[in-house]
Amino acid sequence: MRMRQVESRLPLVALTNYDFLQVGQPGASPWLGGIDIDDFGGDPIRAIRSFGATTFSPVQGFPQNGTVTDSAYRPCVTRELVRHAHANGIKVVPWTVDDIPTMSKLVDDGVDGIITDYPDRLRTVLASHGRRLPQAYASPFDVQAHRGGRATRPENTLPAFAHALENPAISTLELDTGVTADGQLVVLHDRTVNGSHCADTAPVRPRDPQFPYVGDLVRDLTLAQLKTLDCGSRTPADHPRQVAVPGARIPTLAEVFALVGSSGRTDVALNIETKISPLVADTAPYQIFTRTLVREIQRAGFTDRVTVQSFDWRTIRYARQLDRRLETVALIWQYGPAECTTAADECSLRAVYGDPTVKSLWTGDLDWWRHHDVGALVRAAGAGTVSANWQVHDPRQPVVASADWYLRQNPAYFHGPQVAVLQDRYRLKVVPYTVNDATVMQRVIDLGVDGIISDDPDLLIGVLIRNGLR
Template sequence: MHGYVELHGHRGARGLRPENTLPGLAFALELGVDALEFDVAMSADGELVLTHDLIVSPVTSADTGTAEPGDPMFPYVGKPIMGLTLPQLRTLDVGVRLPQRPDDVFALTQVPLPDTRMPTLGAVLGLIDALGADRVRLNVELKSDPTRPDLSADPRRFTELVVKELDRHDRLSRAAILSFDWRILEIAKPLIAERYALIERDTMTPAWMNGLDLADFGADFGADFGADFGADFGAGIPAAARAAGATTLSPDRELVDETLMTGASRVGLPVAVWTVNDPEEAARLIDMGVSGIVTDYPDRMRRLWQSRGLPLPAPVTPLRPVDA
């Protein structure tokens, strides 16, 4: 028997609808998820917008025209989010995936929604209020790269603005702050109760981990860091995340093994693993004791939950069709 395992919709439901969009988030809620995960960055004029990339992506975004005649910043695709204003970003069509590789599986499974615009965090919170999705936790990932300060907002100002917007919509008790940039976890600690330490192989360095070194937490990297880690490697990650101020550890699925799970249990951190799209893999991870599965395909996972007798999050009934 397993306890409650949470189902998290990744960027809404990225495998089914355009990521980080109002219709995509609404679709995930209509399917039924425990937590709705999405990404936030800051624009040049200090607006909080939904985007996974700190540079406007040619995969998820397409230029449609200029915000003003003769705008020297145009085209906007390929420009830093932090270098563009909200009016410029709102000209982008973010409703059609434009794959750069033929093996882009999301382009095959994602329903295109042309003329969808990049939403603000405030618009998302307003939509969720309107839908009455009060029980769904909002997992807000703050996109910040400490190795690229030219692309990243000041972490304190950024974190405080996100928390202020969540508070304005009475959402602080039903939200979590997530980041690979662990400086944000420290800043968020006195501001919000739930904080997720995101981690993958590329971010297991002091630069990303707010100065923490995994070697100081008993991590054995073995002879070749990045390939075969030593036996005690996984135990160091949860201990470091706890020290950084996390209340949940959220690792890349490739990092999850019995050692990591034991280490997480030892320091009292639940583990929400990303991004898991294969139900067989999800079943194995559930058997290992993870507390949450982050997925691009909530529909697949709901079928798995049902087959295993796990409690299913209730779908949110839409009040009316959601416009982009």
């Protein structure tokens, strides 16, 4: 009511619940702005007209979480109330309706809208009633297919990326890169050839002393040697829906760029990781690695469609020095005192959880113990996005034991500030990884993140649809 006094042109919505509208209560209700509903004969429409509201938004019925299928259900919104409201120029938009039978009843009553936690259900009801659906909007939520979406196709292969490109709800292809002995950028996750994904076929030439290649460092093998590997026949047990693609080869980054370019998906971005460690010298040096990547991005004309990400922040800082147009992502792997006991555990912020004398090498010359703030640290690295294991961002997690890194929880895993502060104060995007559980996806969405990296983008998209984000 006072809002109208401040700005007379502002449309007002009168929210209320069932109890506040009952007659015979002593005195005026503070929840109704000092109005006594008895003065209006118990008519909420007359009451809200008295202070200029244009929309009535009551709870849909009583009990508050009840549905029309409950025997004790009493509707607050009826067809007669809606007609009365419309006759007085008032719209009716009840809250919060999450079940299809009650939605259907309210649509039949003629309401002007429904507030719901499940917009996908409401769209289904509207379609079944022959109503014209409101036009869908382009959600800014970033769905990143981790390694191309390895839940359904062999990771980091052209078939995986092609499959992801067929899904218009996927907005980003996430992938990993390495540099070969002959200076070529290839797409694969590990710094060595991983035998759980790839299998030797034949040497690139007879009696090649380096054959078999599985288990060798990528930096020690040429592109031709790597191209002999079959990385599509072996399907991992932890991804039972993955469809084998026998004969799929390790692609070059140039081949991935060409695939995306020919797909017509000008809306798809690429999030490219440099697989490099500051702890061991088992890849091309970070300057050579980064220069090779930046040149390849520039050559393909993808500068405005990629982000460069790394756990080794030396590469993202150097990438920005080489080309200020490039957006970078600071990757973080951080857990608690049980997981971060030595530098070999590779924790990004606190190398040894409680020991500030042991500095993490992953953040370059930046030090968590100086900042104690993820936002300040990431901004100092020049990145525009932070991608951490999701637990880093959840301040209210309980203790949950699990062998799965992405299901375990502990309050010690949180490293602030909270997501909203990272976004508002530091102007950072927050895109956690690697979330493959629907319950955790919902929890992370509720944190307010900008996107999620997942092996299973189809599962993620289903959760997003339920939230009205796709």
